Amino acid sequence: MKMLLGEVVPVAGTGIAIGILLGVGATVLLRSRFYGIGAVEWTVLVPVSAAMLTFSLMVTWLSARPWIEANPMEAVRHN
Numbered sequence: 532m533k534m535l536l537g538e539v540v541p542v543a544g545t546g547i548a549i550g551i552l553l554g555v556g557a558t559v560l561l562r563s564r565f566y567g568i569g570a571v572e573w574t575v576l577v578p579v580s581a582a583m584l585t586f587s588l589m590v591t592w593l594s595a596r597p598w599i600e601a602n603p604m605e606a607v608r609h610n
Contacts (some may be wrong), residue, residue: 543587554576
């Protein structure tokens with residue numbers, strides 16, 4: 532599980548960082564079109580980023596759980 536999470540966290544973190552940069556860029560470009568929004572809406576970006584990271588870790592854990600609990604010798608024997 533440690534190996535899987537070590538592979539998922541950098542990919543998810545990179546995606547979240549790119550999403551934050553694109554979100555801030557779009558907000559800066561469209562700020563004049565909307566009333567009452569700032570350059571960076573942290574009240575939106577932080578919870579959405581946390582939810583995306585949580586979701587990616589949850590999906591990784593749910594998909595890897597059956598394989599982690601499997602006996603390797605039993606898997607080789609049935610192959």
